[in-house]
Amino acid sequence: MTALFNRLKETNAKEWASYVDHEFIRQLAAGTLPKKAFQTYLIQDYLFLIQFARAKALAVYKSQNLKDMHAAEQGLAGILSEMELHVRLCGEWGLSEAELEATPEHPTTIAYTRYVLDCGVSGDLIDLLVALSPCVIGYAEIARRIRPEVESISGHPYAEWVSEYAGDAYQTIARDTENHLDELAKKYVTEQRFADLGRIFATAARLEADFWQIGLRASQ
Numbered sequence: 001m002t003a004l005f006n007r008l009k010e011t012n013a014k015e016w017a018s019y020v021d022h023e024f025i026r027q028l029a030a031g032t033l034p035k036k037a038f039q040t041y042l043i044q045d046y047l048f049l050i051q052f053a054r055a056k057a058l059a060v061y062k063s064q065n066l067k068d069m070h071a072a073e074q075g076l077a078g079i080l081s082e083m084e085l086h087v088r089l090c091g092e093w094g095l096s097e098a099e100l101e102a103t104p105e106h107p108t109t110i111a112y113t114r115y116v117l118d119c120g121v122s123g124d125l126i127d128l129l130v131a132l133s134p135c136v137i138g139y140a141e142i143a144r145r146i147r148p149e150v151e152s153i154s155g156h157p158y159a160e161w162v163s164e165y166a167g168d169a170y171q172t173i174a175r176d177t178e179n180h181l182d183e184l185a186k187k188y189v190t191e192q193r194f195a196d197l198g199r200i201f202a203t204a205a206r207l208e209a210d211f212w213q214i215g216l217r218a219s220q
């Protein structure tokens, strides 16, 4: 069987494309995305990452062995370091960490994060990791693809954001995440189960596309 993650992507190609080829990303890559769109997105992303840190902690709870726990631990460490970027950029715009945390969550932020948490609470570790996979692996794919365009524009306004995700540290986390999911799938995922996991994957990819839309809507 093709490795699980690639198979999920191929089976849900439309939802995947709506996420990784979103208009927000096209404008971001070209450097034309309005600042208001990016700022609105990044503040919501900070709130999103707080919930995703909880989801990684839930992955520890759902793990039955140390290997799976370490993988969740690495994911949690990745989120905490990613949030330093958010705090720094928002600080440059005059927003404190306390103000960030006091910002109300957008309905899409609530929908996406609570959906993922519920996949983990009501399902097993694989359900949870599949719900998390578009987020972790999608950003690595997006950043790799747009990096040449971003680097060709001097003084690109979003260069720091892109280099965070295109950098070796993050690319390695994303590759490890994909390999870990594929290994678990080889052991535990049957053909019957694949359809259920596909629905989780497609929902998470659609919610990622909606998440970009939070930013675009704010600048219209």
Ligand SMILES: Cc1ncc(C[n+]2csc(CCO)c2C)c(N)n1
Binding pocket: 045, 048, 049, 052, 074, 075, 076, 078, 079, 082, 134, 135, 136, 139, 173, 208, 211
């Ligand atoms: C909406 C949204 N989707 C994905 C990411 C990317 N992301 C989420 S958690 C994490 C660290 C994984 O170890 C990364 C890179 C994001 N920031 N916001």
